[in-house]
Amino acid sequence: MMVRCDTRLDPLRGGTELHFAFYRDGRTVRGYNVSDTYRVQSAHLEDSGNYTCEVRTTSDTVRKMSDGLYIQIHEISAPEIKVTPSRVIEGGEMTVRCDTRLDPLRGGTELHFAFYRDGRSVQGYDVSDTYRVRSSQLEDSGNYTCEVKTTSDTVRKMSDGLYIQIYVTRDEPSLSFSVTQAHSSLPSNAAAKAAYSIGSMSTVTPSVAPPLCTKESPELFNHSVGYMLLEDAQQFEGYNDGSQVEEGS
Known part of the structure; x- marks a missing residue:
């Protein structure tokens, strides 16, 4: 700056x-x-x-x-790191870009870019703001950052980290099986009869006969006896043969 x-000095005082x-x-x-x-x-x-x-x-x-x-001094904004595609598959191409917004008043300022993975340089300073991996491998996964600087090296700005995961694709396993029908050792006629017998037996519902009472109920017997005695007594008391007995005789 x-x-x-x-x-402006007067000419007379030049x-x-x-x-x-x-x-x-x-x-x-x-x-x-x-x-x-x-x-x-x-x-x-x-x-x-x-x-x-x-x-x-x-x-x-x-x-x-x-x-x-x-x-007003216009500051170079901190760069932002971006990856394309958003989901990187093993063997596919990956493009990492260091995006920075330069103030229009500093449009003529030349910037250089560097890229790092897990703190280690993967691409040194260059005018290109892009880092490309043609065939991504699992070991390319990591935390990526980029740094931008002016050609005079008076200003440097580092981006925040972006973790990039390389995904490995595997075919899903499939399970197949076969069923072998078991054959009966019985002859066909015997097997049919056995099946019919089993089917017939399965339709019969068993029942249990109530137990026989071999001893008379004491209560019933006593009641019957009591009833008979009472009836006999009534008949006996009502019986009149015509003879009367006087008191004192």
């Missing part, structure tokens, strides 16, 4: 020597010097600010301060 303090000083946000960034230019070899974001310059005569009898000029 180059900042110049431009002043031989007057002037000294220049530069300030950023009111603080001196370069003291008085015969050069009217302030240079920053590698501008960074913190170099942004409101710049002014002051000019004076060598005798310090005249001083003039410029108006302020705000200078």
Whole structure:
């Protein structure tokens, strides 16, 4: 970055020597010097600010301060690493790209790119922002990062990591089987009869006969006896043969 303090000196004072000083946000960034230019070899974001310059005569009898000029340093954005295709199959081609957005005001800035897997370089600095693997293998899996820098090497930016997995495809196993029908050792007629017999037997529902009572119930017997005695007694009490017995006889 180059900042110049431009002043027009009256032709009648063409031989007057002037000294220049530069300030950023009111603080001196370069003291008085015969050069009217302030240079920053590698501008960074913190170099942004409101710049002014002051000019004076060598005798310090005249001083003039410029108006302020705000200078914004446009930072190179951190790159983003991308992979194509999103799912990489073993043996397939893989393309890793280091995507960075450069400010339009710095469109002419040349950038160089480098790629790393698990912290180890897989492609050194080059103007290409792409790293290609023609035939991906399982060992190509890993955490990928990329770094971008200016040709002057004054600015470097590293991307975040992106883990890329190489997938191995295998044919799914299939299971086949056959069933062999078992043959009966019985002759066909005997087997048919046996099947019929088994079928007939299966239709019979067995039943259990209730047990026979071989002893009379005591309650029933006693009740019957009691009933008969009561009836006999009633008949006996009602029997009248015509004879009467007097009291005291």
